[in-house]
Amino acid sequence: MKYSAFSLVRNAFSHNRNWQTAWRKPEPRRKYDAIIVGGGGHGLATAYYLAKEHGLRNVAVLEKGWIGGGNTGRNTTIVRSNYLWTEASLVYEKSLKLWEGLSQDLNYNVMFSQRGVYNIGHNLQDMRDIERRVSANRLNGIDAEVVSAADIKKAIPAINTSPDARYPILGASLQRRAGVARHDAVAWGFARAADELGVDIIEQCEVTAVNRDNGKVTGVETTRGTINADKIGVVVAGDASVLAAMAGLRLPVESHPLQAFVSEPLKPVLDTVVMSGAVHGYISQSDKGELVIGAGIDAYTGYGQRGSFPIIQHTMEAIIELFPIFSRVRMLRLWGGIVDICPDACPIISKTSIDGLYFNCGWGTGGFKATPGSGWVFAHTIARDEPHELNAPFALDRFVTGALIDEHGAAAVAH
Amino acid sequence: MLLIKCPWCGERAETEFSYGGEAGIVRPAEPDALSDAEWADYLFNRTNPRGAHKELWNHAQGCRRWFGVERDTVSYRIAATYELSSGNTESGSQGP
Numbered sequence: 024m025k026y027s028a029f030s031l032v033r034n035a036f037s038h039n040r041n042w043q044t045a046w047r048k049p050e051p052r053r054k055y056d057a058i059i060v061g062g063g064g065h066g067l068a069t070a071y072y073l074a075k076e077h078g079l080r081n082v083a084v085l086e087k088g089w090i091g092g093g094n095t096g097r098n099t100t101i102v103r104s105n106y107l108w109t110e111a112s113l114v115y116e117k118s119l120k121l122w123e124g125l126s127q128d129l130n131y132n133v134m135f136s137q138r139g140v141y142n143i144g145h146n147l148q149d150m151r152d153i154e155r156r157v158s159a160n161r162l163n164g165i166d167a168e169v170v171s172a173a174d175i176k177k178a179i180p181a182i183n184t185s186p187d188a189r190y191p192i193l194g195a196s197l198q199r200r201a202g203v204a205r206h207d208a209v210a211w212g213f214a215r216a217a218d219e220l221g222v223d224i225i226e227q228c229e230v231t232a233v234n235r236d237n238g239k240v241t242g243v244e245t246t247r248g249t250i251n252a253d254k255i256g257v258v259v260a261g262d263a264s265v266l267a268a269m270a271g272l273r274l275p276v277e278s279h280p281l282q283a284f285v286s287e288p289l290k291p292v293l294d295t296v297v298m299s300g301a302v303h304g305y306i307s308q309s310d311k312g313e314l315v316i317g318a319g320i321d322a323y324t325g326y327g328q329r330g331s332f333p334i335i336q337h338t339m340e341a342i343i344e345l346f347p348i349f350s351r352v353r354m355l356r357l358w359g360g361i362v363d364i365c366p367d368a369c370p371i372i373s374k375t376s377i378d379g380l381y382f383n384c385g386w387g388t389g390g391f392k393a394t395p396g397s398g399w400v401f402a403h404t405i406a407r408d409e410p411h412e413l414n415a416p417f418a419l420d421r422f423v424t425g426a427l428i429d430e431h432g433a434a435a436v437a438h
Numbered sequence: 439m440l441l442i443k444c445p446w447c448g449e450r451a452e453t454e455f456s457y458g459g460e461a462g463i464v465r466p467a468e469p470d471a472l473s474d475a476e477w478a479d480y481l482f483n484r485t486n487p488r489g490a491h492k493e494l495w496n497h498a499q500g501c502r503r504w505f506g507v508e509r510d511t512v513s514y515r516i517a518a519t520y521e522l523s524s525g526n527t528e529s530g531s532q533g534p
Contacts, residue, residue: 265486265487273479276484278486325511423475
């Protein structure tokens, strides 16, 4: 059923009792053309673009929990493409272009709001880095501008631009096309659109082994039985190393908890997104009025989906440094997601040494913004058995050749 | 907040420590003899297990000494901490 004003009216007359479910709950078949392991935003987007762009519709998405229960529902929903290096900025820009038409494309309102993202500079070196990054972005056709402290104060009255601040604000980069989206809606929208194209979304189905024969994948063992396929795409974020070990591979990623917080709802006070690498925090306000706040990862590795208290304290200190007005706001909820960090803070979207096995991982702290673009290039990689030119630089073998893409600290906020 | 038992100073808050990553990774004696793939495996690849993990910590705000910790990466429970000088340096990466 297509969502429209007409369908709203029609269902209102039947007391909203006849809405169909957004996606089916199929029993797994014994064989598919392709299996996507991981029903997060990236996995669902991959399945959607496999069906839509490459005509591969006999596809299953296997999710060990429920749709929207992992990192897709555990982030601060910021979407931007102002990365420093050409390889990275082009893949994020592809994603941003897809975001701009996504609600129409999926027939599902993902509430993408291009309210702009400010990346604040607090010292002369920050400002030099900002000038450099803005110039690099513009050379790659990505909108970016440098704004002064006065411009920031005018746009964001609540921010503290006093020169007496411990970390004074000297200026910022601004990407006006950047913004936020509703994270749950992204998962649900991709799931519904993929399902409509014939993709089987199988929840409560955990992969326990990857079956291989003569260097080729043949399928997976799951908690709901054996499922066969010649092509398997793994996109499981924090659990990437666990899945890799099932296939006898080792990855250059480590998993860390990353926390985010929302406050009690407030009247509108912040209509854009503010990020700071120097004090290390980022903040926006949701449509419900909650402040959505994030910061850094826990230094130690972990799979526990919760973070530590010192990080909570650090995050709040950073936010109050930027916005002293928020010092008495109460936090309502906090949660942790498990992010897989690469040594160069860039993703791996790649074929592997095993035929028919593909990995999409290592997005670290910045995966949400990449959801549509990541799915788009990963679908291409799986369908054609070769990477698209956008994700060719993100091959697993860059750690052997040394062609790393060093976005640590370069990508507008510290990772 | 983790409470970590430094072998020399006793139990202290996690903020006094810095994390040193997976234990038991030994620098190859002859790097020139390795292929690029073997060198990359030493340099970048990590076990990153879900469960028991042997790792290195440094008591950065205390005695500044390195030591080994056996910690569960899901429950974050610390099973043991130990001095590296007692011949335990190589025991880590295979796990218990």
